Amino acid sequence: MLHGPNLNLLGTREPSVYGKTTLAEIDQMLLRRGEQLGVQVRCAQSNSEGELVDLIQGAAAWADALIINPAGYSHTSVAIRDAIAAVGIRAVEVHLSNPQAREPFRHLDLVAGACWALVAGFGAVGYLVALERVAAAHGLAFEES
Ligand code: DQA
Secondary structure, eight states: OEEOTTGGGTTTSOHHHHOSOOHHHHHHHHHHHHHHHTOOOOOEEOSOHHHHHHHHHHHTTTOSEEEEEOGGGGGTOHHHHHHHHHHOOEEEEEESSOGGGSOGGGTOOSSGGGSSEEEESSTTHHHHHHHHHHHHHTTOOOOOO
């Protein structure tokens, strides 16, 4: 799980847009659901484009799948898109909000085209949807209890 710029501020950052769930709570949710699914989840956040590229390249050595919220870099970063395409890992892009329903500059998404799937507008739940669908694609089922 890679979180892009400004997502370290979740909880206090524009809560009317992004909700009140903190990044630590999102990571906790993912780790817990990962345990239920039998998936090892590792989470990282960076405000820097180059570091995100390094993390994507590094993940190629051990990860079966990548969930990424590139945040503001979704709309600008050829480098992050190219890194995802280069490593060839199954990737899901997640957005808390629905960028298509927001300002026009958020309508362009350079990263999504390199991803297998996109989840947007469901708030923090979207991360769990991404994890569950990625796990299912790898043959691991999640039973709602
Ligand atoms: C975001 C949407 C982006 O447009 C924005 O720059 C973000 C968060 C989201 O999760 O809704 O930082 O990726």
